[in-house]
Amino acid sequence: MPTVTEVYDDASAYDDRDVNDSESGEDDGPAAGPSDPSIATPSSKKKKKKRSKVSKVLNTLKGKEVPQVMVDKVMEKVNEEHGDQPLMDEESIRRLLEQLKVNDVLQGKAGLGGKNKKDMGDHKFWSTQPVQQFDDAPAEQDGPLEPSRPREEVRQEPYPLPKDFEWSTIDLDNPAQIKELYELLSANYVEDDQASFRFQYSAEFLEWALKPPGYHKECNVGVRVSSNKKLVAFISGVPITLRVRENRVEAVEVNYLCIRKKLRSKRLAPVLIKELTRQCHLKGIFQAIYTGGIVIPTPVSTCRYFHRTLNVPKLVDVKFTFVPRNMTLARMIRLYKVPSTPHLARSGLREMEDRDVEAVAALYSRYMERFDLVPLMSVDEVLHQFMSGRGVGEISTVTGRRDRQNSETHKITDFFSFYSLPSTVINHPRHNLLEAAYLFYYASDVAFEDGTDDRGLLKHRVQELIADAIIIADQAKFDVFNALTLMDNMSFLSDLKFGQGDGLLNFYLYNWRTKPLAGINAVEDRPIGRGVGVVML
Numbered sequence: 230m231p232t233v234t235e236v237y238d239d240a241s242a243y244d245d246r247d248v249n250d251s252e253s254g255e256d257d258g259p260a261a262g263p264s265d266p267s268i269a270t271p272s273s274k275k276k277k278k279k280r281s282k283v284s285k286v287l288n289t290l291k292g293k294e295v296p297q298v299m300v301d302k303v304m305e306k307v308n309e310e311h312g313d314q315p316l317m318d319e320e321s322i323r324r325l326l327e328q329l330k331v332n333d334v335l336q337g338k339a340g341l342g343g344k345n346k347k348d349m350g351d352h353k354f355w356s357t358q359p360v361q362q363f364d365d366a367p368a369e370q371d372g373p374l375e376p377s378r379p380r381e382e383v384r385q386e387p388y389p390l391p392k393d394f395e396w397s398t399i400d401l402d403n404p405a406q407i408k409e410l411y412e413l414l415s416a417n418y419v420e421d422d423q424a425s426f427r428f429q430y431s432a433e434f435l436e437w438a439l440k441p442p443g444y445h446k447e448c449n450v451g452v453r454v455s456s457n458k459k460l461v462a463f464i465s466g467v468p469i470t471l472r473v474r475e476n477r478v479e480a481v482e483v484n485y486l487c488i489r490k491k492l493r494s495k496r497l498a499p500v501l502i503k504e505l506t507r508q509c510h511l512k513g514i515f516q517a518i519y520t521g522g523i524v525i526p527t528p529v530s531t532c533r534y535f536h537r538t539l540n541v542p543k544l545v546d547v548k549f550t551f552v553p554r555n556m557t558l559a560r561m562i563r564l565y566k567v568p569s570t571p572h573l574a575r576s577g578l579r580e581m582e583d584r585d586v587e588a589v590a591a592l593y594s595r596y597m598e599r600f601d602l603v604p605l606m607s608v609d610e611v612l613h614q615f616m617s618g619r620g621v622g623e624i625s626t627v628t629g630r631r632d633r634q635n636s637e638t639h640k641i642t643d644f645f646s647f648y649s650l651p652s653t654v655i656n657h658p659r660h661n662l663l664e665a666a667y668l669f670y671y672a673s674d675v676a677f678e679d680g681t682d683d684r685g686l687l688k689h690r691v692q693e694l695i696a697d698a699i700i701i702a703d704q705a706k707f708d709v710f711n712a713l714t715l716m717d718n719m720s721f722l723s724d725l726k727f728g729q730g731d732g733l734l735n736f737y738l739y740n741w742r743t744k745p746l747a748g749i750n751a752v753e754d755r756p757i758g759r760g761v762g763v764v765m766l
């Protein structure tokens with residue numbers, strides 16, 4: 230990983246251009262689709278007619294999947310008779326179709342991106358689990374779906390595996406075993422719908438993610454082929470203390486469920502999940518949090534991925550994004566150009582250090598009160614989450630202002646953090662790796678001043694912080710900066726030129742009932758995005 234230190238040091242090279250400024254003139258529409266679909270026609274009557282035509286075409290498509298061929302067909306239909314002045318561009322149409330899909334999913338009608346094509350009621354495994362089912366009434370009261378049990382009432386022997394396979398606890402203190410896990414995930418973990426990109430967690434990153442304070446080694450559950458001991462499946466759970474609305478919940482964060490491609494669709498996943506659940510029960514843990522692109526019973530919230538383009542030529546080359554019709558590559562490069570030095574370098578932005586950890590922990594705890602689903606972190610956990618990931622691609626910064634009483638000391642007022650998670654570019658002649666940065670946690674004490682939301686002060690501050698995160702990521706040669714519609718992210722995504730992605734991430738709670746939390750939809754008193762305050766690695 231390139232280091233970022235020189236970025237902070239080079240404050241003299243401070244570039245005063247606002248990261249929001251489009252240098253390419255007013256006609257430079259957003260390239261990767263941050264804007265709402267627009268219909269640019271002069272007369273309102275004409276507009277109405279055209280809109281109804283658009284909705285007619287779109288309505289016929291409700292509930293279906295959105296392959297490229299369909300986008301092309303709709304584009305052709307919507308734009309026919311409009312010659313040089315198309316009503317809607319490709320990206321807008323795709324997004325509208327995606328939106329229809331989202332609505333269907335939320336209504337339980339359809340799966341996403343072909344990931345679960347079966348009927349939503351037909352979940353042989355999940356219908357037996359203590360999770361909210363699709364047709365359950367919204368939870369009146371928060372709490373567990375089934376009671377915790379004493380250790381002696383928990384099944385003592387492992388679940389049976391198909392013959393030829395055996396259980397294997399992955400020892401994270403053994404570099405050879407971490408390497409085996411890395412190899413399993415590199416070849417078999419999460420891919421996008423088109424199988425163009427696959428997450429590539431490094432071995433060091435996995436070690437960091439799977440060894441937080443108090444982790445249980447038995448919760449790294451592997452499956453091997455008995456004859457040759459090859460690792461073919463894995464699931465993990467690390468301890469996490471959650472606040473779900475007003476309840477404190479001791480849980481595990483489940484991640485890295487993976488089965489070798491050749492062994493898919495053999496109902497091995499439910500066995501892995503049950504075995505991990507058993508291990509957790511033996512430790513006295515009866516709740517879990519997990520995320521996934523798949524829709525199963527029942528998301529407590531759904532967030533969308535947004536992407537801030539950095540390396541335009543590469544992203545176009547690998548087809549992560551495309552040059553829209555009304556744009557050239559050169560204009561797109563100008564549009565996404567970022568300054569060379571963080572703006573806050575002047576006000577003390579620097580890498581986080583051990584001495585900051587207590588202040589960051591306090592700032593984090595107070596800031597996270599803004600959301601309904603958050604990890605509660607001890608000082609040790611803050612140390613682990615924001616400092617121990619350093620060598621493996623995590624970048625954490627703090628900024629602050631001088632203490633009024635003592636001009637020598639700084640008071641930490643803000644922090645932000647992001648991490649590196651590259652993806653393998655599958656079958657590309659020139660590029661092997663997409664270097665992606667993912668926004669992690671951040672906080673600002675501006676949130677604690679009265680009326681800051683009304684005056685837009687917090688929005689402004691968070692925007693400054695994330696603009697700097699983008700600059701640092703750009704300097705560190707990341708190709709793209711990703712964020713989800715959670716925490717306060719909605720307040721900067723569009724201004725900082727994030728484009729809406731195809732991917733949705735569903736959040737799930739195991740054995741905990743609560744009403745849906747704000748994600749892509751607002752919920753009661755919470756605006757869009759502001760329910761979820763959990764970022765999973």
Ligand SMILES: CCCCCCCCCCCCCC(=O)SCCNC(=O)CCNC(=O)[C@H](O)C(C)(C)COP(=O)(O)OP(=O)(O)OC[C@H]1O[C@@H](n2cnc3c(N)ncnc32)[C@H](O)[C@@H]1OP(=O)(O)O
Pocket residue numbers: 351352353354355356417418419420466481483484485486487488489492493494495496497498499502505506509510514515516517519520521522523525739
């Ligand atoms: C108290 C402690 C509790 C701890 C446990 C809490 C729960 C944790 C839950 C796990 C959180 C994981 C968080 C992450 O890591 S999310 C990342 C998931 N991993 C990947 O996407 C990597 C690539 N894919 C694969 O390796 C396989 O396709 C996997 C392993 C995902 C499924 O393998 P396969 O494709 O060969 O399927 P099957 O025939 O064995 O089994 C089919 C059954 O499995 C259900 N299924 C499929 N995918 C998922 C999924 N992502 N979450 C939950 N359930 C899933 C599916 O609905 C069906 O059940 P039902 O619909 O018929 O009922």
